[in-house]
Amino acid sequence: MAEAHTSGEYIKHHLQNLTFGQHPDGTWGVAHSVEEAKAMGFWAINVDSMLFSIGLGVLFLFLFRLAAKRASVGVPGGWQNFVEWIVEFIDDSVRGSFSHRNAMVAPLALTVFVWIFLLNLMDLLPVDWLPWIATLAGVPYFKIVPTTDPNVTFALALSVFFLVLYYSVKMKGPGGFFAELAFQPFQSKNALLKLVFMPVNLLLEGVSLIAKPVSLALRLFGNMYAGEMIFILIALMFGGGVLLGVFGGVLQWAWAVFHILIITLQAFIFMTLTIVYLDMAHSEHH
Amino acid sequence: MNFNATLIGQSITFVFFVWFCMKFVWPPIMNALEARKKQIADGLAAADRGKHELELAAKAAADNMRDAKSQAAEVLAQAEKRAAQIVEDAKNAAKAEGERQLAAAQANIEQEANRAREGLREQVAALAVAGAERILRREVNAQSHADLLNQLKAEL
Numbered sequence: 001m002a003e004a005h006t007s008g009e010y011i012k013h014h015l016q017n018l019t020f021g022q023h024p025d026g027t028w029g030v031a032h033s034v035e036e037a038k039a040m041g042f043w044a045i046n047v048d049s050m051l052f053s054i055g056l057g058v059l060f061l062f063l064f065r066l067a068a069k070r071a072s073v074g075v076p077g078g079w080q081n082f083v084e085w086i087v088e089f090i091d092d093s094v095r096g097s098f099s100h101r102n103a104m105v106a107p108l109a110l111t112v113f114v115w116i117f118l119l120n121l122m123d124l125l126p127v128d129w130l131p132w133i134a135t136l137a138g139v140p141y142f143k144i145v146p147t148t149d150p151n152v153t154f155a156l157a158l159s160v161f162f163l164v165l166y167y168s169v170k171m172k173g174p175g176g177f178f179a180e181l182a183f184q185p186f187q188s189k190n191a192l193l194k195l196v197f198m199p200v201n202l203l204l205e206g207v208s209l210i211a212k213p214v215s216l217a218l219r220l221f222g223n224m225y226a227g228e229m230i231f232i233l234i235a236l237m238f239g240g241g242v243l244l245g246v247f248g249g250v251l252q253w254a255w256a257v258f259h260i261l262i263i264t265l266q267a268f269i270f271m272t273l274t275i276v277y278l279d280m281a282h283s284e285h286h
Numbered sequence: 287m288n289f290n291a292t293l294i295g296q297s298i299t300f301v302f303f304v305w306f307c308m309k310f311v312w313p314p315i316m317n318a319l320e321a322r323k324k325q326i327a328d329g330l331a332a333a334d335r336g337k338h339e340l341e342l343a344a345k346a347a348a349d350n351m352r353d354a355k356s357q358a359a360e361v362l363a364q365a366e367k368r369a370a371q372i373v374e375d376a377k378n379a380a381k382a383e384g385e386r387q388l389a390a391a392q393a394n395i396e397q398e399a400n401r402a403r404e405g406l407r408e409q410v411a412a413l414a415v416a417g418a419e420r421i422l423r424r425e426v427n428a429q430s431h432a433d434l435l436n437q438l439k440a441e442l
Binding site: 019021034037038040041042043044045046049050053054057060061064065067068069071072073083084087088091103104106107108110111115149150151152154155156158159 | 288289290291292293294295296297299300301303304306307308310311312313314315316317318319321322325
């Protein structure tokens, strides 16, 4: 595989999603370069990202549903025990960070954590395995880690952001939410001063509000993208002779071990911030 | 970074997954966990209660034992008292009977003695008359002298 390309092409190939959409000339098909994908505009879809995220999500829900169906008061079995351990861990996290009553937050946190963890986990598969099989099957591009696709991370972050907006308005009312944005951090008892401060406050609070989903999405995307990039760079060594190949193998192993920490941590951070943002949406400030 | 409809597809997928998790995964597991927690707590409480009840029962048993013992002692004392009473009564009755029989015997003896004395008196009178007859050597008219003889008898 790698020998057939230059290093640059190899890296580009690995960072390209399998995008399906309408070409500018009106035909439907798969984009063969970043430029072609861009030319398809918004109404194209990354088939590989969708396939793996839905597949892994269904796997997660299927396995957990299995445990949920068998859940009983009696002594739990192995898988049952594992699921209960995760559920209790999530429940503790939610109880620790979320101080209101909302039946949706804990299941949301569970979904976010396990799903993102599974999506990240795909990073540990050697970078060439699945794309190679896909190439044999005639699929030109195959990016198997959905969290290295900004579409995926932004979709997650924006969904959380809309929940934050929804609960902000629901809990505080539109006026209360606006007041939170307009009358702090600069406060005054004087009505005129209040009016003067308002644009500044709106700017500051608006930026910090928008920064939430953007940072949430970019943090996850950046970490996973960088990790994937390092795997790809290490994989380049396998084409450079026996000595470099062995060295690359050791490096890949070491990076994979370290990466186990990163993927878990990123999933955990995303979950915790989701809970914290929703908690802030429920709380009255000042 | 180029954004496309994947963004929307992912959001829908995400919402669906969260909904499914909220509906079919989280509640059964949480319920089972809560129920197990409750069952364990109940079990511990029941054990505590059982222990407490055992203590109470042991205490009640000891109380019963003590009551029974004191009752038995009481019964025993009463029985002893009653026995002593019966013995005493019997003694008194026997004494009274003895005295009664003694008195009767004494009365009897006195009667016998009186009767003997009467007999002797008549014999002495007859002897006196017979003596007088021998002295007079002739038979006096017993009838004309009966008054005299009766007077003599009374004097004896």
